[in-house]
Amino acid sequence: MKLDSKIPEGHISEKWTNHKNHLKLVAPNNRPKIDVIVVGTGLAGASAAASLGEMGYNVKAFCFQDSPRRAHSIAAQGGVNAAKNYQNDGDSVYRLFYDTIKGGDYRAREANVHRLAEVSGNIIDQCVAQGVPFAREYGGLLDNRSFGGTQVQRTFYAAGQTGQQLLLGAYSALSRQIGLGRVKMYNRHEMLDIVKVDGKARGIIARDLVTGEIQRHSAHAVIIASGGYGNVYFLSTNAMGSNVTAGWKIHKQGALFANPCYVQIHPTCIPVHGTNQSKLTLMSESLRNSGRIWVPKKKEDAEAIRAGKLKPTQIAEEDRDYYLERRYPAFGNLVPRDVASRAAKERCDAGYGIEANDTNEGVYLDFSSEIQSKGKQAAYAKGNHNPTDAEVTALGKQWLEEKYGNLFTMYQKITDENPYETPMKIYPAVHYTMGGVWVDYNLQSTIPGCFVAGEANFSDHGANRLGASALMQGLADGYFVLPYTVSNYLADEIRTGKIATDSPEFVEAEKRVQDQINFFLNNNGTKSVDYFHKKLGLIMWNKVGMGRNAQGLTEAIAEIDALRKEFYKDVFVPGSADEMNPELEKAIRVADFMELGQLMAMDALQREESCGGHFREEHQDAEGETLRDDENFSFVGAWEYQGEDINKEVLHKEELKYEFIKIAARNYK
Amino acid sequence: MASKKNINIKLKVWRQKKASDKGQMVDYSLNDVSTDSSFLEMMDQLNEQLVAEKKEPIAFDHDCREGICGMCSMYINGRAHGPDTGITTCQLHMRMFNDGDTIYVEPWRSKAFPVIKDLVVDRSSFDRIQQAGGFVSVNTSGNTIDANTIPVPKADADKAFEAAACIGCGACVATCKNGSAMLFVGAKVSQYALLPQGKVEATDRVLNMVRQMDEEGFGNCTNTGACEIECPKGISLENIARMNREYLKASLVK
Numbered sequence: 001m002k003l004d005s006k007i008p009e010g011h012i013s014e015k016w017t018n019h020k021n022h023l024k025l026v027a028p029n030n031r032p033k034i035d036v037i038v039v040g041t042g043l044a045g046a047s048a049a050a051s052l053g054e055m056g057y058n059v060k061a062f063c064f065q066d067s068p069r070r071a072h073s074i075a076a077q078g079g080v081n082a083a084k085n086y087q088n089d090g091d092s093v094y095r096l097f098y099d100t101i102k103g104g105d106y107r108a109r110e111a112n113v114h115r116l117a118e119v120s121g122n123i124i125d126q127c128v129a130q131g132v133p134f135a136r137e138y139g140g141l142l143d144n145r146s147f148g149g150t151q152v153q154r155t156f157y158a159a160g161q162t163g164q165q166l167l168l169g170a171y172s173a174l175s176r177q178i179g180l181g182r183v184k185m186y187n188r189h190e191m192l193d194i195v196k197v198d199g200k201a202r203g204i205i206a207r208d209l210v211t212g213e214i215q216r217h218s219a220h221a222v223i224i225a226s227g228g229y230g231n232v233y234f235l236s237t238n239a240m241g242s243n244v245t246a247g248w249k250i251h252k253q254g255a256l257f258a259n260p261c262y263v264q265i266h267p268t269c270i271p272v273h274g275t276n277q278s279k280l281t282l283m284s285e286s287l288r289n290s291g292r293i294w295v296p297k298k299k300e301d302a303e304a305i306r307a308g309k310l311k312p313t314q315i316a317e318e319d320r321d322y323y324l325e326r327r328y329p330a331f332g333n334l335v336p337r338d339v340a341s342r343a344a345k346e347r348c349d350a351g352y353g354i355e356a357n358d359t360n361e362g363v364y365l366d367f368s369s370e371i372q373s374k375g376k377q378a379a380y381a382k383g384n385h386n387p388t389d390a391e392v393t394a395l396g397k398q399w400l401e402e403k404y405g406n407l408f409t410m411y412q413k414i415t416d417e418n419p420y421e422t423p424m425k426i427y428p429a430v431h432y433t434m435g436g437v438w439v440d441y442n443l444q445s446t447i448p449g450c451f452v453a454g455e456a457n458f459s460d461h462g463a464n465r466l467g468a469s470a471l472m473q474g475l476a477d478g479y480f481v482l483p484y485t486v487s488n489y490l491a492d493e494i495r496t497g498k499i500a501t502d503s504p505e506f507v508e509a510e511k512r513v514q515d516q517i518n519f520f521l522n523n524n525g526t527k528s529v530d531y532f533h534k535k536l537g538l539i540m541w542n543k544v545g546m547g548r549n550a551q552g553l554t555e556a557i558a559e560i561d562a563l564r565k566e567f568y569k570d571v572f573v574p575g576s577a578d579e580m581n582p583e584l585e586k587a588i589r590v591a592d593f594m595e596l597g598q599l600m601a602m603d604a605l606q607r608e609e610s611c612g613g614h615f616r617e618e619h620q621d622a623e624g625e626t627l628r629d630d631e632n633f634s635f636v637g638a639w640e641y642q643g644e645d646i647n648k649e650v651l652h653k654e655e656l657k658y659e660f661i662k663i664a665a666r667n668y669k
Numbered sequence: 670m671a672s673k674k675n676i677n678i679k680l681k682v683w684r685q686k687k688a689s690d691k692g693q694m695v696d697y698s699l700n701d702v703s704t705d706s707s708f709l710e711m712m713d714q715l716n717e718q719l720v721a722e723k724k725e726p727i728a729f730d731h732d733c734r735e736g737i738c739g740m741c742s743m744y745i746n747g748r749a750h751g752p753d754t755g756i757t758t759c760q761l762h763m764r765m766f767n768d769g770d771t772i773y774v775e776p777w778r779s780k781a782f783p784v785i786k787d788l789v790v791d792r793s794s795f796d797r798i799q800q801a802g803g804f805v806s807v808n809t810s811g812n813t814i815d816a817n818t819i820p821v822p823k824a825d826a827d828k829a830f831e832a833a834a835c836i837g838c839g840a841c842v843a844t845c846k847n848g849s850a851m852l853f854v855g856a857k858v859s860q861y862a863l864l865p866q867g868k869v870e871a872t873d874r875v876l877n878m879v880r881q882m883d884e885e886g887f888g889n890c891t892n893t894g895a896c897e898i899e900c901p902k903g904i905s906l907e908n909i910a911r912m913n914r915e916y917l918k919a920s921l922v923k
Contacts, residue, residue: 051809066730067796069837070738086817122811129813131805131866133830140820158830164737165833172804179800187793210785239732273705276714279734410736413753413760414707479809528720530713574725579687580786582728583720 003256003638003654006440007111012660013093016115019441023484024491031056034490035499037204037219039191039246041068043163043471044454045225046170047478048486053177055483057490060217061174061183062206064190064241064585069171072227072239073474076163077284077407078147079155080127080471082120087144091152093117098661100469103149103336104434104462105612105628106663107262107636109656111441112459119480120472124156126479132169134158146289147467149336149668155468160284160407166471170478189215191246192516192588194222194253194450195509201250201450202499203506205513209585212578214513216506218499221449221486224250225478228433228455230263232593232600233545234537236430237269237282243589244596247437247456255445256638256652258438258458260596261604264465264613265546266431267293267340270414270424271355271362280429281414283365284407285467288333290370290400291424293340294320295352295363306356312364312423323347327623331668338464338613338626339668341428345546346624348427355425366423371396428546432470434461434613435603438638438654442485443477451486453477458636463612517577520587525570529586532567536560536590536597544601549617553605557598557647564594598646599639606651609633630663675701676768680715682727683775685784692784694773704764708751709734709741711763729788734759736901739836742843743788744775749840749899757838757901777843781850781886792839794885795853801881802874803857805866819865829863832856834902841896841904847888852896854882855908862915872919879916 008019026034034057038049041063049061063071085091096117101108124142128134134156135143144153158165177183188209195203195218203218229244230236251257268283296302297319304310323343325332335343347353348361355362375396379387387395397420401408408419415425436458443451443459454474461469500506543556567590575581610619610626611633619627635653642648677700685692699715706714709731716726732740741758745751751761766772774788782790807813833856841852858875861867867874890909897906 047809054808065732065738065740066792067837069796069799070732070740072733072738075733075735075737084816119811121816124816125813126807126809126811128816129805129807129866131829131861131864133826133833133860133864134816135830136821136823136826138823140822140826141817158833161737161834164836165830168833172799173809175796175800176804176806178796179802185796187796237735239738240734241732274703276703276706276710278707278710278713281735409755410760413736413756413762416762416764480811483809528717530717572720572723574720574723580728580789583726 001446001640001652003438003652004440005109005654006442007109008441012110012114015111016118020484023488026487026490026494028056030494032058034058034493035060035219036221036223036486037217038062038223038225039204040071040225040227040456041174042071042073042225042227042454043167043170043474044478045071045223046167046174047475048223048225048453048482049183050170050173050177051479051483052486053182055487056182059177059183060186060219062186062189062191064188064209066188068174068185068187069168071167072242073167073471074164075239076471077160077282078286079145079157079162079468080123080166081147081154081466081468082124082156082472083117083154084121084124086142087153089152091154095152096120096154099150100460100466101462101661102666103466104464105626105666106462106630106634106658107611107656108460108462110658110660115481116460116473116476119476122480123472123475127166127169130169130172132158132165134165145286146334148285148288148334148340149331149466157286160286160404163471166475170475190585192249192513193509194250194447195506196253196447197499197503197505200448203501205509207513210580212581214510216501216510218501220490220493220496220499221451223451223453223482223486224437224456225453226456228436229593229596230430230433232536232597233430233540234533235272235277235280235541237266237280240279243592245589245592247452248592248596250437250445250447250450252641253447254641255447255450256438256640257436257599258636258638259435259603260600260639261544261607261614262434262463262612263430264337264432264434265341265428266337267344267428268365268426269429270411271427272357281410282429282431283411283424283426285337287365287404287407290403291333291365291367292322292369293324293333293363293365294322295347295354297321299351302352302354305354306360308356312354321352328668335668336464336466341546342615342624344428355427361427362425363427364423365426367400367419368423371400374399432465434458434463434465438636442488443481444485444489449489451482453482463614516588517584520571520573520584521577523571523573525572527570527572529571529573529583529590532563532571533586533590533593535563536594539563540597540600544597544604547615547617548604550605553601556601557605560594560598560601561647564598567591567594595646599649602647602649603637603639607633607637626666628665674704676704676763676766678702678766678769679771681771681773684727684787687786688783702763704762706763707734707759708745708761708763709759727788728786731759736760737836739838742777742790742839744778744843746773749777749844750901754898755901755903757836777839779842779848781848782839782842794887795837795839797885798850798854798878798881799857802877805861806870821864825863829860832859832863832904832908835904836902838901840899840901842887844895844899845888846893846895847891849890850882850887851890851909851912852900852904852906854878855912856904858912858915859908862911871915872922875912875915875919876923
């Protein structure tokens with residue numbers, strides 16, 4: 001198979017415009033004759049479904065949640081990037097493009113990323129027009145803040161709930177189309193397979209999660225916007241229902257899966273507390289604007305803290321190791337996520353962790369300096385040039401509350417500690433997956449007619465995603481890319497007519513789904529789905545996590561393979577097929593996670609370099625920084641399914657060419 | 670973390686096979702529950718115990734488990750989202766309970782939210798209210814005006830945001846003695862009414878959303894204020910007052 005990325009000719013800044021101008025169109029009178037399926041209603045899915053419905057196509061949208069508004073984009077906290085340069089600090093489309101390529105450690109496609117930067121400004125215009133209440137300054141104009149890996153303020157936000165506000169914006173656009181009858185919404189439905197006819201995507205098989213009914217839905221194009229696969233680790237910041245099933249099922253039907261080993265481990269999450277824990281909670285990266293990360297300089301202090309004999313507030317300033325500021329003075333606490341995560345792991349592995357859990361894994365995120373400086377500013381702004389310490393502290397806390405109130409409350413509810421008084425304890429956790437289904441420039445997978453958008457595809461973030469770029473990509477794909485590229489594909493479908501659902505292909509796909517469900521319900525093993533999911537998660541975290549090496553990865557591949565066999569032999573799924581059955585839903589999802597987990601380890605093993613979130617311990621410099629191997633690994637690794645034995649998957653390489661950015665070692669020092 | 674102890678509890682949980690079945694409270698015992706666990710993690714633990722006994726686990730809605738998706742529901746000891754304020758059930762922690770406690774767990778109680786199974790209810794009426802008018806009619810071309818063309822006073826933007834923070838969980842309805850959805854609808858109407866982008870369609874919006882709300886079978890507001898107290902996001906009653914003003918204004922011109 002030859003991978004054709006279909007990147008248009010021409011200068012980087014003209015590619016998208018020229019391409020758009022030459023894509024085929026479908027006339028308005030023909031659009032109602034064409035059906036499009038959208039799976040997932042997060043930022044990418046909801047925006048795509050709304051846009052295509054608005055254009056006049058017949059859209060069917062699916063989500064497994066009880067409402068499209070609950071897709072996990074809702075949980076994104078910090079913000080959305082856009083090259084507006086409202087702060088007049090030197091931002092531009094080029095800089096956003098450059099920062100994103102560099103942030104991704106030179107493993108993303110130039111043309112895709114430039115397009116993303118080009119449309120970023122439209123996202124903000126669009127959202128404001130939809131009534132998204134972004135944070136504003138007193139003058140009434142939009143406010144910005146900084147995120148990791150940048151030296152400008154280009155992040156637009158709505159307190160710590162930016163994802164919620166953007167998703168509700170997209171949901172409102174989608175609701176409008178549902179109300180107008182242009183989108184038919186299927187809540188509590190899960191896509192369980194894709195249907196191909198003559199090689200083209202022609203529909204899906206879905207299960208009604210309330211009645212258990214297996215349904216056939218046909219369409220002229222299928223868009224998968226089902227999110228990322230972080231839940232392969234069991235513990236992650238993803239929602240409990242987030243899963244890879246839609247993406248994995250199309251992989252098994254011929255869509256290549258790219259860079260599965262690129263996983264983002266986010267530096268600032270609340271540390272693990274116990275074995276019954278079900279998920280990890282993120283503390284937004286925006287907090288690194290105001291918080292300073294540290295561990296004690298002396299090991300004995302760290303030990304005393306873990307033993308409960310010492311409080312962090314008792315550690316003198318000179319005994320604190322602000323390790324990010326020490327190692328990366330140019331970016332300090334705002335280095336990219338992968339760098340900050342590894343640095344935390346390095347300190348904890350060396351014995352300086354402060355959390356009293358099994359692994360001692362935790363570091364401090366401290367707001368005391370910010371309370372002082374912002375408190376002083378606030379006092380001055382009120383004309384008080386000689387504020388007392390108490391006044392400064394009170395004003396500083398007030399400032400923090402206004403900026404991050406919901407995050408501080410969330411932290412306090414979970415940990416029972418007050419972050420205004422004592423530093424937050426944080427540790428890295430699995431957050432986002434840069435890898436995903438391989439797509440070309442048009443976001444089309446290797447199955448014609450099957451498009452993949454948002455986190456579910458691999459396209460824009462290389463080996464590490466910068467903060468506030470996921471929201472940007474989701475909306476860019478759905479609002480501003482797919483309406484053009486899907487129409488281009490559909491232009492050849494205006495004569496096709498309705499796709500029948502009684503063809504052998506639909507029958508066969510439905511049988512695959514039915515067989516899998518019957519298998520699980522009749523297996524009558526002895527262990528729950530979660531038992532296996534947790535085991536898989538531990539293997540992934542320990543061996544395919546923040547630090548990876550050939551030995552661990554080889555072991556992981558064999559262990560996952562063995563675990564999968566045990567899973568099929570011994571899993572117990574209660575209940576029946578014709579009712580709401582959450583255990584059955586989980587079993588189907590975990591089956592796919594098992595296969596993907598193995599592929600992730602294989603991908604990490606073949607990538608004999610360190611880049612972004614993929615850190616091979618064999619490939620680091622004297623200071624522990626990543627060592628890329630551009631000569632041998634400047635490619636997208638896209639895997640082709642070859643049947644049940646995942647070890648037989650075949651790797652295809654799409655070479656990455658950098659024509660407009662000079663490739664260099666990533667340096668945040 | 671702060672506390673490190675385990676407790677033993679008893680539970681009385683609403684079990685109902687499907688919408689058309691008659692449900693009942695069923696007793697369970699669960700030992701060794703970490704007080705650092707969230708309420709939903711306790712439910713996971715109970716379900717694991719049930720699966721180990723080859724019994725059918727309790728169905729409940731949940732997803733993000735960080736208090737923002739609005740999916741988790743549950744009436745716990747007679748309160749929406751349980752005995753704490755400003756939280757969803759996933760943010761309720763077992764440290765709020767004592768060793769030996771008996772905890773009552775029921776689904777949302779409202780005619781407009783029929784039970785699907787066990788603790789799972791159907792809240793699609795909220796979606797339909799939003800579809801009736803909870804939007805600005807702008808196409809998604811991206812070719813609107815520059816985002817900074819119309820300044821919005823910070824106070825208005827902040828108030829719109831506070832209203833827009835609603836997570837659509839339905840606690841307001843479940844806790845209201847009238848089963849009223851006016852806090853939910855009021856919040857959405859307010860978000861748009863406060864922003865210049867929403868003003869153009871304000872008249873039709875409020876009339877259409879209120880009409881749909883009534884059609885769905887929600888009750889009326891009698892200013893008790895229970896919704897505001899139980900709202901996990903602290904949505905203010907002011908939003909209901911604003912909706913009433915908007916509705917009155919709209920009724921006069923239409």
